[in-house]
Amino acid sequence: IRVLGIETSCDETAAAVVENGRTVLSSVVASQAEVHRRFGGVVPEVASRRHVERITRVLEAALEEAGVGPDDLDAIAVTHGPGLVGALLVGVAAAKALAFAWGLPLVPVHHIAGHIYACQLCGEMRYPLVALVVSGGHTELVYLREEGRFAVVGQTRDDAAGEAYDKVARALGLPYPGGPELDRLAAEGRDVYAFPRAWLEPDSLDFSFSGLKTAVLNAVHAARQRGEPLNLADVAASFQAAVVDVLVEKAFRAVKRYAARQLVVAGGVAANRGLRAALAERAAREGVEVLIPPLSLCTDNAAMIAAAGTVLYRHGRVADLDLNAVPSLALEAE
Ligand code: ATP
Ligand code: MG
Ligand code: FE
Numbered sequence: 001i002r003v004l005g006i007e008t009s010c011d012e013t014a015a016a017v018v019e020n021g022r023t024v025l026s027s028v029v030a031s032q033a034e035v036h037r038r039f040g041g042v043v044p045e046v047a048s049r050r051h052v053e054r055i056t057r058v059l060e061a062a063l064e065e066a067g068v069g070p071d072d073l074d075a076i077a078v079t080h081g082p083g084l085v086g087a088l089l090v091g092v093a094a095a096k097a098l099a100f101a102w103g104l105p106l107v108p109v110h111h112i113a114g115h116i117y118a119c120q121l122c123g124e125m126r127y128p129l130v131a132l133v134v135s136g137g138h139t140e141l142v143y144l145r146e147e148g149r150f151a152v153v154g155q156t157r158d159d160a161a162g163e164a165y166d167k168v169a170r171a172l173g174l175p176y177p178g179g180p181e182l183d184r185l186a187a188e189g190r191d192v193y194a195f196p197r198a199w200l201e202p203d204s205l206d207f208s209f210s211g212l213k214t215a216v217l218n219a220v221h222a223a224r225q226r227g228e229p230l231n232l233a234d235v236a237a238s239f240q241a242a243v244v245d246v247l248v249e250k251a252f253r254a255v256k257r258y259a260a261r262q263l264v265v266a267g268g269v270a271a272n273r274g275l276r277a278a279l280a281e282r283a284a285r286e287g288v289e290v291l292i293p294p295l296s297l298c299t300d301n302a303a304m305i306a307a308a309g310t311v312l313y314r315h316g317r318v319a320d321l322d323l324n325a326v327p328s329l330a331l332e333a334e
Pocket of ligand 1: 138
């Protein structure tokens, strides 16, 4: 089975061709980060227009790189939510047009299901499993009893992990998107600030990052007001240690509670080097199998959408041509 995947939920225009849900034949990602940088974050209307400008060329490049034409494809998978409605609509319209023109089935994919199935492109997913999803808009623990069955068993009560990274980075004067910048700085600093870890109720699998974010901002403002020099690397390292401690502890708590055979990690923040190292260390200590995609498959891409689309297509989950974008789509409806 060869599936063309299309992703436009936020600020990456992406298309990819994946074979049998496992092998990436091509993956083209046109990032808009440059465009949004001067605004300090994604401007929805600008994102939509940019997707429109680029989608055709990105699709052509994905087919070209894979060396396939319409006749070599079995289905077209597209992110239909969640995300920015104007951005999503560009991908959905393109997917519907191609599905109609080429007579191919249309498979709607939940963006977070895509992030999770990115793991299938780098190893074998074994059920039951727990997925730690850490991205710009989501921080969730998802239990998959079997393929295609999602149960959200923990989630953030305020900011997502990536959102906290971006907001703290912005306060430190780092360019958007701040996650990778903070990650780089953290490697040069030490955890000396003792920022708070939000454990919440003793058994909780939920997260909260807004208290941590405020603590970091307060420390930064206090130092500036007193005219004290601020060691940005130490602030970054201390912030990252607090985020990573909680993510790792709760992920392994969920693995134990649900007797999972595997922990899979997904989403843009899964690219974080501190998180990857801490997960690997804990996994080795506890004998838990962990699957984390390579960096290029952690942040938004269309190969993950094609991979998830392949799974859904095999389960017969195709849509009609009246498919619409759903900005606040729930994962459990998938
Ligand atoms: P969602 O997937 O929830 O809809 P999104 O698609 O915008 O949101 P992703 O592309 O999955 O998010 O991830 C982007 C986020 O990941 C940004 O917040 C970015 O700062 C963060 N990020 C990327 N690389 C790193 C890193 N190395 N360390 C920490 N955060 C990172
Ligand atoms: Mg992005
Ligand atoms: Fe994403």
